[in-house]
Amino acid sequence: MQETYLLCCPCHFGLERTLRFEISKIGGTDITAQDGRILFRGDASVIAKANLCLSTAERVLIQLGQFKAYTFEELFQGVKSLPLEQWIGKDDAFPVKGHALNSKLHSVPDCQSIIKKAAVERLKSVYHTSWFTESGAAHPIQFSIRKDIATIYLDTSGIGLHKRGYRKNANAAPIKETLAAGIVDLARVHSDSVVCDPFCGSGTILIEAAFKAMRMAPGLNRRFLAEKWEQIPQSIWREARSEAVGRIKHDAAFAAFGSDIDPEAIALTEENCRRAGVKPRIEIVQRDVADFVPPEGAITICNPPYGERMLDIQHAQSIYRMMGGVFPADKAHPCYIITPDADFELHFGKQADKKRKLYNGMIQCNLMSYYQG
Numbered sequence: 001m002q003e004t005y006l007l008c009c010p011c012h013f014g015l016e017r018t019l020r021f022e023i024s025k026i027g028g029t030d031i032t033a034q035d036g037r038i039l040f041r042g043d044a045s046v047i048a049k050a051n052l053c054l055s056t057a058e059r060v061l062i063q064l065g066q067f068k069a070y071t072f073e074e075l076f077q078g079v080k081s082l083p084l085e086q087w088i089g090k091d092d093a094f095p096v097k098g099h100a101l102n103s104k105l106h107s108v109p110d111c112q113s114i115i116k117k118a119a120v121e122r123l124k125s126v127y128h129t130s131w132f133t134e135s136g137a138a139h140p141i142q143f144s145i146r147k148d149i150a151t152i153y154l155d156t157s158g159i160g161l162h163k164r165g166y167r168k169n170a171n172a173a174p175i176k177e178t179l180a181a182g183i184v185d186l187a188r189v190h191s192d193s194v195v196c197d198p199f200c201g202s203g204t205i206l207i208e209a210a211f212k213a214m215r216m217a218p219g220l221n222r223r224f225l226a227e228k229w230e231q232i233p234q235s236i237w238r239e240a241r242s243e244a245v246g247r248i249k250h251d252a253a254f255a256a257f258g259s260d261i262d263p264e265a266i267a268l269t270e271e272n273c274r275r276a277g278v279k280p281r282i283e284i285v286q287r288d289v290a291d292f293v294p295p296e297g298a299i300t301i302c303n304p305p306y307g308e309r310m311l312d313i314q315h316a317q318s319i320y321r322m323m324g325g326v327f328p329a330d331k332a333h334p335c336y337i338i339t340p341d342a343d344f345e346l347h348f349g350k351q352a353d354k355k356r357k358l359y360n361g362m363i364q365c366n367l368m369s370y371y372q373g
Helices: 016-025 044-053 072-080 108-127 177-186 204-214 234-247 263-276 310-326 344-348
Strands: 005-010 029-034 037-042 061-068 096-101 141-146 149-155 194-197 255-260 282-286 299-302 335-339 354-360 363-370
Touching: 005 044, 016 029, 016 037, 016 044, 016 177, 037 044, 044 234, 061 072, 072 108, 072 149, 096 108, 108 141, 177 204, 177 335, 177 354, 177 363, 194 204, 204 255, 204 263, 204 282, 204 299, 255 263, 263 282, 310 344, 335 344, 344 363
Parallel strands: 096 141, 194 255, 194 299, 255 282, 299 335
Antiparallel strands: 005 037, 005 061, 029 037, 061 149, 141 149, 335 363, 354 363
16 A cells, blocks of 8 residues: 655635545545645655646645744754655755745745755755755745744645646736636536637636546646656656546537637637647637627636726726626526626626635635526
């Protein structure tokens, strides 16, 4: 039986339940949901599958330890007591980054320095050397100090998991891939669904819907830091990738339709769909939302424009009124709209069947769900 580790996946606030279910499907155990993160246990194969397959996780972290740290000495001793050598080899790089909130230790640069020194002292005692070249694979140490509790992690992902590899370019205000995937899940997109996005922008919602419907692992076209770690055999990564490829549902009846008034957005969506490998499933046209007519049974999912300046807000609200005139928003034409405007229903002209609080970055939004009529 393989050794298991305590793992942590941060996520957007409001997507904890979705991520929890995803983790259960890849073999994670002892799953615990917290605000904006999920803790669970898994072996090396689960680490690989989590990076490849989780659509709503921001990254996959190994939690090395947690302890109280009111002083720099307590922080130093706490880190020094951790079995860092289990993961970090003699030549491996181990940069340190993190954050502190509501704690006596509030200076992030000072905490970084103390943690780095403690890690060096721990590894010196194990490898019996006074100098580390850090020329090998990167094993980033992350720390979080909240209310004087320090948690130390190793980052297995590297670049955030929202970077799928298909979006080299984006429009001015793209929705994050992980948030789009969560909304797609909440909209109950299945293998035979038809999905529409009349504000397709750079195509993120459409692509994530295709991934979901066709069971395409979002991380298949990218690499992860832990793939270079000696501690996780290459065979585990090869097997995880092979399994992910084998799960793709090529015979899914899924189709999608995207439109946008901006011709540059249309070109961008087409380019990103090609790069993601889902272009044959998605039809893109330039069209004003005023001319939008969703097919019967299609699920409309969109992130309509919203500005922070008064004229932008007024323009956005006029768009909401236009949407209310052309979106049936009923059982035969369900729609899911993410917006930060607290008065969206007033302008749209219809009360949502369900409102779910989500965060788009630091902006509090609501996912307005219409599925009954």
